[in-house]
Amino acid sequence: MSARVLVVDDILPNVKLLEAKLASEYYDVLTATSGPEALECVKSDSPDIILLDVMMPGMDGFEVCKVIKSDPDYAHIPVVMVTALTDASDRVRGLEAGADDFLSKPLNDTALMARVRSLVRLKMTVDEWRARENTANQLGVSDETPNAMNEPVENAKVLVVEDMEFEHDKIISTLAQDNDDVVIVDSGAEAMEKVTQDEYDLLVVSLNLESEDGLRLCSHLRSSERTRSIPILMVAEDGDMSRIAHGLEIGTHDYILRPIDSNELLARVRTQVRRKRFQDRLRSSYEVSLSMALTDPLTGLYNRRYFEVHLQKMMQQAKRNNKEMSLLIMDIDHFKAVNDTYGHGVGDEVLKEFADRVQEKLRSFDLVARFGGEEFVAILPDVNERMAHIVAERLRSAFANEPIKCSAPDGQINVTVSVGGTLIAADSEASIEDLLKSADDALYEAKENGRNVCYFEDYGRLDPDKYKPQPRMFIED
Numbered sequence: 001m002s003a004r005v006l007v008v009d010d011i012l013p014n015v016k017l018l019e020a021k022l023a024s025e026y027y028d029v030l031t032a033t034s035g036p037e038a039l040e041c042v043k044s045d046s047p048d049i050i051l052l053d054v055m056m057p058g059m060d061g062f063e064v065c066k067v068i069k070s071d072p073d074y075a076h077i078p079v080v081m082v083t084a085l086t087d088a089s090d091r092v093r094g095l096e097a098g099a100d101d102f103l104s105k106p107l108n109d110t111a112l113m114a115r116v117r118s119l120v121r122l123k124m125t126v127d128e129w130r131a132r133e134n135t136a137n138q139l140g141v142s143d144e145t146p147n148a149m150n151e152p153v154e155n156a157k158v159l160v161v162e163d164m165e166f167e168h169d170k171i172i173s174t175l176a177q178d179n180d181d182v183v184i185v186d187s188g189a190e191a192m193e194k195v196t197q198d199e200y201d202l203l204v205v206s207l208n209l210e211s212e213d214g215l216r217l218c219s220h221l222r223s224s225e226r227t228r229s230i231p232i233l234m235v236a237e238d239g240d241m242s243r244i245a246h247g248l249e250i251g252t253h254d255y256i257l258r259p260i261d262s263n264e265l266l267a268r269v270r271t272q273v274r275r276k277r278f279q280d281r282l283r284s285s286y287e288v289s290l291s292m293a294l295t296d297p298l299t300g301l302y303n304r305r306y307f308e309v310h311l312q313k314m315m316q317q318a319k320r321n322n323k324e325m326s327l328l329i330m331d332i333d334h335f336k337a338v339n340d341t342y343g344h345g346v347g348d349e350v351l352k353e354f355a356d357r358v359q360e361k362l363r364s365f366d367l368v369a370r371f372g373g374e375e376f377v378a379i380l381p382d383v384n385e386r387m388a389h390i391v392a393e394r395l396r397s398a399f400a401n402e403p404i405k406c407s408a409p410d411g412q413i414n415v416t417v418s419v420g421g422t423l424i425a426a427d428s429e430a431s432i433e434d435l436l437k438s439a440d441d442a443l444y445e446a447k448e449n450g451r452n453v454c455y456f457e458d459y460g461r462l463d464p465d466k467y468k469p470q471p472r473m474f475i476e477d
Helices: 012-024 035-045 061-070 088-096 109-138 165-178 188-197 214-223 238-249 262-294 304-321 335-342 344-360 385-400 432-448
Strands: 004-008 028-032 049-053 079-083 101-104 157-161 181-185 202-206 232-236 254-257 325-332 367-372 375-381 417-424 454-456
Touching: 004 012, 004 035, 012 028, 012 109, 028 035, 035 049, 035 061, 049 061, 049 109, 061 079, 061 088, 079 088, 079 109, 088 101, 088 262, 101 109, 109 238, 109 262, 157 165, 157 188, 165 181, 165 262, 181 188, 188 202, 188 214, 202 214, 202 262, 214 232, 214 238, 232 238, 232 262, 238 254, 254 262, 262 304, 304 325, 304 367, 304 375, 304 432, 325 335, 325 344, 325 385, 325 432, 335 344, 344 367, 344 375, 344 385, 375 385, 385 417, 385 454, 417 432, 432 454
Parallel strands: 004 028, 004 049, 049 079, 079 101, 157 181, 157 202, 202 232, 232 254, 417 454
Antiparallel strands: 325 375, 325 417, 367 375
């Protein structure tokens, strides 16, 4: 996995040493020898990860890290602080400044490369969601630029797998400072059971479990669909560095060495909770943005953009399965008169109720979309001609026989709908435009011949008595 690594150190031999190590692993290495130079490089070259020396004259590493993490455009870039300082308070200070890890000199090459690969992999995941967020911004459905450092860290749900009972109280009391809900189990089997029952923000796993391999448990948690996006913090001994490196390779996120320092534990937990909530926010924002881009905001139905893509896919599937389909276009009769008489507020109520009623009368895998105004379209997969006629008449009669409740003076309005339809053969080579024109031409015939009727291409007007809806037709998927 190649990536752009920025090495920041005011001592040139240190820079050259790290540059050589990283280049041998085929990383693209950028260098800076001061804090201001590092910040310029971040803006101009957008590195994938930053290895930042703490002890630099003028602007030290802590300050540089704070500046990077305060900018939403760069806060997602992982920062590993590298220093000869070994006191736990220094590690905590770095983590609180926003650093993703804190490595002590002389560097352990195995730990360094494992950490670089792990953080680059995590950044690529965030980059993917940020790219989707940018697309949403360009579509005009989102204008938020979230910053990972602004995410709350309190009230996290944490599952701890640790069989050393003397560690339990320390972990619980430490995380109580953030009002975290801590669940402690002493075996992998219990852990796997817990994660199927509840949602967690962080998994803390001991690599020193007496009766099982904690690293294997991490592998199971990372490969499970339900837990693969939950960060894992490993707890290990100083002599476990090769196993820690292996854990980072298989996708765990961080580690802490025994004896556990309470402040460092709290800082590392906060880092992982903050990162998960940031990624969850990006994912949620993207899903909302996607929904906004592909759905009609008034009715919640899909819009024309989504409909055309979906119809193309359904036609390909129908051809593979040798199944017919049908396309219906529905238009609310004299809808302009509704708006003119009762106002657009009532008109919107009618449109929303119309959408709800149409969906209620169709199967879950039928698709309904709003084309705009009072025009709606439905795709009915796997139907023959008679079934398509029955469904069209069912939809028409659903409005002809039951008024729509709304805030009009009488509390309801009588509306009717005209329906135009076409049958799509399994081997059809017609384009989306041709199919829509066929159904629209049938709809035109329905509106020209009295409205509140259904017309089908190559068939004509449906006789309501002949195609009365059957009580159980399309009730079950």
